[in-house]
Amino acid sequence: MAGRDLRTLFSSNDRSIAASEAFTNRQAQWQAVTAGLAEHIRHVTRADFDVEDLEAPRHNILVFHGVGGIGKSTLSRKIEASLARSEHRPAQWESPSHPEERTLPVRIDLARAAGPDFERVILTIRLAVAALGRPLPAFDLALRRYWEHNHPGEPIEDYLRRGGLLSRFSAAAALPQQMQSALSDVAQALLLPGTVGSALGHGAGALIKALRERRQSVRALAGCSRLADLLEAEPDLEALSFYPHLLAWDLAQIPVGKSALPVILLDTFEDTGDRTHRDFERLLQRIVWLMPNAFFVVTGRNRLQWAETSLEGQVDWTGPHAWPGLAADTAHVGRAVSGRQVLIGDFSPDDCEDYLVRRLSRDGQPLIDEPVRRIITERSHGLPLYLDLSVMRYLELRRGGRQPQVTDFDHDFPALIARTLSDLTPEERHVLRSVSLLNAFSVPLATQAAGMDHDAPALRLTERPFIRESSSGVWPFHVHDLIRSAIRNADDSSDDRWSEQDWRRAAQRAFHALESQWRQDLRHDRAVLVGCLQQGLLLARDFRLDLGWLADAAFQYVGDSIWEPLALPAADATSSGGLQTSADALVETLSAIARRQHEHRERTTSRLSAVLASELLPDDLVELATYYLAKAQRDLGLTDDSRRGMQRVAAADGRLASAARRGLAHLSRLSGDFPTTVEAAGRLGWEGRHHRVLGDVWWVQGDMERAVAAYLAGRNEAEEHGVVGETAMVQAHLAFAVSFSDPLRADDELDLAERLLSHLSLRSSEMTARIAVLVRDAGFAADLPSRAAVLLAEIGVSGIAYAAAKLQLALCFHHAVLDAQDDLATAIIRLRALTQGGDYAYYVDIAHFMADLPLPGHTARAQWIDGEQRTRARWRHLVTARRSQLATPR
Structure with missing residues (x-):
């Protein structure tokens, strides 16, 4: 409870220090509820309040949010019980300030475990207000029509009984009779045989006509201006989500002495969806908006974002005008204030600052200076107890005769x-x-x-x-x-x-426990692998454990070609920095391999070279660093260094030997020795990704049909082995090949490539797919050169040399299709500059083939699979075929 902070008061002789108790407890949350209710009652009892006003801002909601396990559901249940019966209210909670207003609380658990659906939410609210003992004709008419349409032959009471709702609400048994009474009254007013409920197919039309004509016989319902529209609408879930408007109108017609204020508590709101999928949340928001005479208390892990305009289109009403109390700058922690979003549990950094400012002061100014407050906030992780202990430490240090410093609170x-x-x-x-x-x-x-x-x-x-x-x-x-x-x-x-030995033994147990988790993961869940690696590496580093199973896990990590980031917290301050343990070396290796998708390849080579120079890796992991160093060197155009590295890995005949042999085959392809590449591919098998190697050869020959067939076989093989990274990689290459020969089919292949790559981190494959988009649009898009310039800048950041040459070749194709000779000549000059080191020099040949130009005399000729003339003819055919396609609208 708020009051004097006596501990602080008796901790110093300095009477000028003002000490105030700054902690909050559940009493503050209760005060927020009672204050919100009082404000809501004043609002809905004003003479100008209109329950059918759909444009006025909404103030009928209060949100409690905080981390899981802090007691939000308990708070929700306690609020419901306290509003229902005063004897259930905790002794420290004061009576509500609106005793004259009867409340009708109902709590709805939205947790997935509770199995809620929107129908159940609507029925729960209706059952709660059944306690009023009065028909709600507008809502019941619409609900009955919805029910007969969506649950034919199933009485609503059977559904309620089966779902346990009848036993929860004492007045629930009266609901069918209340609905039937309303339906009978309408049937009698319209002189229909039986009831509207038994003849809704005929009676609904008569009722809608009477409502639109505002006949005297249905005057009790004619005042509900949107009833006819809702009865005319298809009675589906979408329509049901607007029926709360009818319920709000019905409640507003009940005489003051017979009415009650519904207080609807929506608990575990985080389970309604996530930041992307808001379908259920949108339906729930409609209830809140369409029932302005009800009060809603939402509890969940996250703040409601309805006051943010960025949600437009995801929910129906957004922005600070629609939800003034939910706007971010009105949120406060643990106190009943004007803001309607209350953080419970851990404090946010701003709340920690607020706490420290208010806790100790002198002459209205904070006693603890700002740098010290900042370090205390950072160290506290929002835990109120840490703030309290830090304040007492501050006073203790002052008693020692010196001013506390920032370093005193690294504690x-x-x-x-x-x-x-x-x-x-x-x-x-x-x-x-x-x-x-x-x-x-x-x-x-x-x-x-x-x-x-x-x-x-x-x-x-x-x-x-x-x-x-x-x-x-x-x-x-x-x-x-x-x-x-x-x-x-x-x-x-x-x-x-x-x-210390106890801690080391515990670290060994935890390390082996993680190994068991990883090895027992029969589904080969990627998240399990990364989680075990992350935690196992940290234990191995901090306690200097042998790597053990981490080597096998590391090879699985790289084998999937997905590249989630792997990074460990900094070592303790006593470390001298740099690579100290084999775990440090393995973390750096895996991090460099993964980060190469986002860093310049020169950075990758530098990091992996340093790891190898440290000699901290065990022998079976040296090949891992060596292989990926060689790959980075190849991307940078350091062909000789790359070849030496690949040869060392292949000669070791370890787990990456097949990949290294594929790397050597790629190097043969880079130099234009295609027969050697094809011959090598025949010995690679699945582990060496033989189909992808062949596809890379065939497209260069201009034989897109064979290239596509090879890539398709490679994609199917990757899918069979469940290697999603390889699947996405091959699909990007497949889309590239198809983009030359069939722009229409390329749309589908590119869409698939984008979907497969979207959850991965494969920078080079993403570049291939984006270049494929340019190839698909070659000849069609006038802005293609400017788009290529943007992509070229991004390639420059990555350091992937071959991608720049590949992009320039796509530009040559564009200019050749348009027969833009000057632009083509400029593009060929740039392409020659990019390949002057010898790798991919045959791209210059291909550019000449596209335009049917003779090769310069000094050109180093590639070893084409079936000769230069056939290769030239195939590339020229791709250009002329695209020209023909230009005449046909896409």
């Missing part, structure tokens, strides 16, 4: 350990220390890392408030960052504290 508090461990069992403390070695964990992983043979301690630990749960990632749990840091680094004075 872990043993008190955090004591408070964290205080109510844990010995087994739970053992598990907690074990999982503090891991970034994330599951119950089985925690049990194995702790060396236990039963899960109960780990299960109990996951229920503790400092264990956070997330649905994303491989493992669902992690220790609060600050608690984890304290347990790992602070002086532990507890009776069962661990020695």
Whole structure:
């Protein structure tokens, strides 16, 4: 509770220091609810309030958001109970300030585990207001029509009983009778036989006609201006999502003495979707907007984004005008303020700053200066307890006679350990220390890392408030960052504290537990692999463990050609920097290999050369660094260095020998020795990606049919082996070949390539696909040279030399199709400059073939598979065929 901070008051003789208690608790959240309700009641009881106004801003929502496991669902349930019956209200919670207004609370759990759907949400709200004991004719008419259309032959009461809703609401049994009463009244007013419910196919039309004519017989419903429109609409889910407007109108017609204020609590809102898929969220937002006379309390992990204009088109009403209380600059933590989004649990950095500013002051100014406040905020990870301990440390240092400095707060508090461990069992403390070695964990992983043979301690630990749960990632749990840091680094004075050897044994157990997780992953889930690698490498580095299974995992990582980033937190301050352990060397190797998709290849060669020079890698991993160094050298045009590296790897006959032999075949192709390349491809097999090697040869010959067939075979083979990176890579090459011969088919192939590449990080293949787009548009697009210039700049950043030459060849094709001789001559000059080192020199030959130009006398002739003349004829045919296509609209 708010009040004087007596601990701080008695921590200093300086009476000029003002100390205020800045912590918040659930009482503040309750105050936010009661204040919001009071404001809402004043709004809806104003004479000018119109329940049918669809344009006015909405103030009927309050949002509590925070990290998982902080007690949001408990808060939601407690609010529901407190509003329903005063005896359920906690003693410290004050009575609502609106005792004259009866509230009708209903909580709806939107968690996936609860299995909610939109129909159930609508029915839950309707059942809750059934307690009023009054028909709601407009809504019930529409609902009955929807129900008969979508649930033919199924009585609504059977559905409610089966779904458990009848037992939840005491007045639920009266719902069918209330609906039937409303339907009978309308049938009688329209002189229809039976009821509208039994003859909706005929009666609905008569009712709609009467409503539009505003007949006296249906005057009770004619005031609902949109009822006829909703009855005319197809009774599908879309229409159902607008029926809350009718419910709001019905509620507004109930006399004041008989009415009640619906308070609808939507819990676990994060499970309604994500930032991309908002279909369910859009339907729920309609309920909130269309029921301005109801009050909504939303609890979830994330702030609602409805006040952001960037959501236009994803939900129906957006922006700060529509939702003034949800705008980002009105959000505050844990306090009842004008903003309608309240952060509970950990503080945000701004909230930490606010706390530290208010906690200690002198003459209205913060006592703790800004640099110290900043480091405390950074170290706290938003945990209020850390802020409290830091304030006490600040006062303690002042008592020692000096001004506290920033360095005084690079500190872990043993008190955090004591408070964290205080109510844990010995087994739970053992598990907690074990999982503090891991970034994330599951119950089985925690049990194995702790060396236990039963899960109960780990299960109990996951229920503790400092264990956070997330649905994303491989493992669902992690220790609060600050608690984890304290347990790992602070002086532990507890009776069962661990020695250095205890920590090392625990690291070994965790390391082997990760190995088991990886080896037992029969689905070869990429996320499991990366997660185990990330955590295993960290343990191996920090505790100087042998790499063991990490070598096998590293080869699997590179084998999939997906390249998620791998990076470890910085080592502790005692490290001298640089590569110290074999784990450091392996992390640097994998990081350099993955980052080559985003860094210049010169950076890749520099990093991998440094790893090899360190001699920290075991022999079976030296070939890994050597092979990818050779690949980077090839991309940079360092052909001789690349060939020597590939030969070393091939001669070692290790796990990358086939890939190295493919690399040597590629080098033969680069030099124009195509017969050797084809002969080598015959010995490569799947491991050497033989089909892709052949495809790379055939397209250069101008034989796009054979190239496409080879790439298709390679793609099918990659799909059979489940190697998504290779599948995407081959598809990019396939799209490139097709773009020369069939621009219409190329659209589909490029779309597929884009989809396959979208979740990967394959820079060179992305370049190939983007060059393929230019080839497809050659002759058709006047802006193709300017687009090529933009792409060329991006290629320059990557350092992929061959891509620049390939792009220039695409430009030559464009100019040849248009018979733009001057532009073609300029492009050929640039192409010759790009290939003057000898690699891809035959691109210059191909450019001449396209335009049917004679080769210069000094040209180094490539060894074409079936001779220069046939190759020339095929390339010239591609150009003339494209010219013919220009005359036919695409």
